[in-house]
Amino acid sequence: MTEEYINICLADDDQDDRLFFTDAFDELKIKTKVSTFNDGVELMNYLNNADSILPNVLFLDLNMPKKNGVECLLEIKKNEKFNDIAVAIYSTSSSEEHIEETFINGANIYIKKPSDFDTLKKILSEVVTINWQYHTSGLNKDNFLMRM
Amino acid sequence: MKVYLKYNYPQLTKKILEDKLSELGYKFKIVGFGEFNFLEKIPTEKLMELTEQFQEYGIEIIENQKSALVQKIKDTIVEMVNSDTPINVKSSVHIAEKLNLSYVYLSSVFSEVTYTSIENYIIIQKIELAKQLIINTNMNLTEISIQLNYSSVAHLSSQFKNNTGMTPSAFQRIILKRKEFTSNNS
Numbered sequence: 001m002t003e004e005y006i007n008i009c010l011a012d013d014d015q016d017d018r019l020f021f022t023d024a025f026d027e028l029k030i031k032t033k034v035s036t037f038n039d040g041v042e043l044m045n046y047l048n049n050a051d052s053i054l055p056n057v058l059f060l061d062l063n064m065p066k067k068n069g070v071e072c073l074l075e076i077k078k079n080e081k082f083n084d085i086a087v088a089i090y091s092t093s094s095s096e097e098h099i100e101e102t103f104i105n106g107a108n109i110y111i112k113k114p115s116d117f118d119t120l121k122k123i124l125s126e127v128v129t130i131n132w133q134y135h136t137s138g139l140n141k142d143n144f145l146m147r148m
Numbered sequence: 149m150k151v152y153l154k155y156n157y158p159q160l161t162k163k164i165l166e167d168k169l170s171e172l173g174y175k176f177k178i179v180g181f182g183e184f185n186f187l188e189k190i191p192t193e194k195l196m197e198l199t200e201q202f203q204e205y206g207i208e209i210i211e212n213q214k215s216a217l218v219q220k221i222k223d224t225i226v227e228m229v230n231s232d233t234p235i236n237v238k239s240s241v242h243i244a245e246k247l248n249l250s251y252v253y254l255s256s257v258f259s260e261v262t263y264t265s266i267e268n269y270i271i272i273q274k275i276e277l278a279k280q281l282i283i284n285t286n287m288n289l290t291e292i293s294i295q296l297n298y299s300s301v302a303h304l305s306s307q308f309k310n311n312t313g314m315t316p317s318a319f320q321r322i323i324l325k326r327k328e329f330t331s332n333n334s
Contacts, residue, residue, distance in 0.1 A: 147313030
């Protein structure tokens with residue numbers, strides 16, 4: 001039978017943000033496996049490794065050292081192997097221009113980092129739940145756009 | 149002569165599972181007491197058949213019966229949303245009648261398996277259809293709202309915004325620009 005948990009990756013250089021993020025997932029009722037990465041290079045090394053389990057949803061911080069979120073996003077969108085991964089941008093920026101650009105570059109979800117833990121939990125729960133519907137109901141991922 | 153027996157239940161059940169599944173030609177791996185993985189894709193009819201075969205041993209496939217029911221609910225919803233003739237009864241009544249089970253039961257199984265409610269799933273499906281119509285047809289929002297049985301354009305727009313975080317026109321703009329971007333880069 002298919003495994004009932006959802007694989008999630010997060011790339012974010014801020015240690016506190018990573019911790020918040022994993023804590024939030026621990027408290028959700030939906031079963032997840034979360035892997036975190038400190039920067040874009042570390043993330044892409046993991047994704048490009050043939051033995052890695054690809055995430056159902058990938059959360060990308062935009063401002064990271066070595067390789068930033070947009071660079072990762074473009075690399076991911078160019079590679080057919082990653083077609084099934086839903087990409088969520090997870091950023092402090094709320095500039096309209098920025099947001100629209102990441103969507104055009106292929107992001108599925110844009111999340112403005114919330115300031116409190118409860119909002120974060122609520123947002124992540126919503127994102128993962130709706131992604132799960134796309135995943136299990138064969139909905140068209142090209143049309144999956146969501147802004148939180 | 150009276151014979152007394154002592155059973156090793158884990159071993160017993162493991163043996164039954166192994167024999168039955170091998171006999172039916174499945175590739176599988178037993179991962180614990182009361183759990184095994186198929187190592188290949190199994191169509192729903194095959195699972196139904198297996199469910200029946202297991203019955204004589206008193207073995208019940210738990211998860212899958214629920215998943216099968218959820219699939220039926222989803223099918224009913226998709227059919228309902230895509231239907232050209234509007235359904236005149238409430239969707240809860242329609243689904244319950246169609247599957248001949250109580251709505252309370254259906255909605256509890258649905259939420260358990262899919263992590264979302266039937267109501268929410270109907271909205272997701274309607275918004276998906278709206279997205280397709282926005283992208284692939286020349287229909288305007290008013291026409292789309294009528295086709296999808298919304299009471300008004302405002303209702304469709306607000307549900308769209310609630311679901312996606314953006315307006316229908318922002319959605320359309322982004323998808324068009326993305327197509328342009330992808331075709332310029334390939």
